[in-house]
Amino acid sequence: MLENHRRALRGVLGSFATGITVLTAGRELPRGMTANSFTSVSLDPPLVLVCVLRTAALHDLVLDEKAFAVSVLAAGQEPIARRFADRARPRGAREFEAVDTEPGRRTGAPILSGALAWLECGLEAVYDGGDHSILLGAVLDAGRGPDTDALLFYGGAFHRLAPSTV
Incomplete structure (x- = not known):
């Protein structure tokens, strides 16, 4: 795909508002990344x-x-969100400096303190998704954090929910 088509497609896809997550893995030397490509697939099984x-x-x-x-x-x-999206962020043990986390009870992967909600997942399957892998996770544990608004991503920028006027 030509670069100008990629930019146009990015703009089209940016018209879809999403929540923001940080994905983490690793007990010994954890890693993290910001992602908005997260969705529920099934409740039974989760x-x-x-x-x-x-x-x-x-x-x-x-x-x-x-x-x-x-x-x-x-x-x-x-x-x-910005920290874990920054390709120039510190790596290794310093990646989680100044970020409060707790190890997940089931996976040991870091769970961010203050998150709206969290899930721990076992890797169920991996599918080809072009330059990405589509990772299917079986939910092993989940919980909710503070009752507050979600961080959203829309039009290439972060947003928060506005009160409904309807």
Whole structure:
């Protein structure tokens, strides 16, 4: 696809508002990344999917560990979303510096403190998605955080919900 077509497609896809998550994996040397390609698949059995760029540092770690966690970000967590989207962020042990987390009970993957909700998943299947892998996760554990607004992504920028006028 030509670059100008990619830009146009990115603009079209940016017309769909999404929530923002940080995906994490790893007990010993965890990794994380910001993602908005997260969705529920099934309640019975409980399944979710996430799409991860094949060249992302998190990608192979999830495949090796066969587990990952999803933290759904709250409106006040935009700095965390930006941090884990920054390709120049510190790597290794410093990647989670100044970010409060707790290890997941089932996977050991970091769960972000203050997240609106979180899920721990076992890797159920991996599907080809072009330059991404589509990761199907079986939900092992899940919970909710503070009762607050969600962080949203729309039109290439972060937003929060506005009160309904209807």
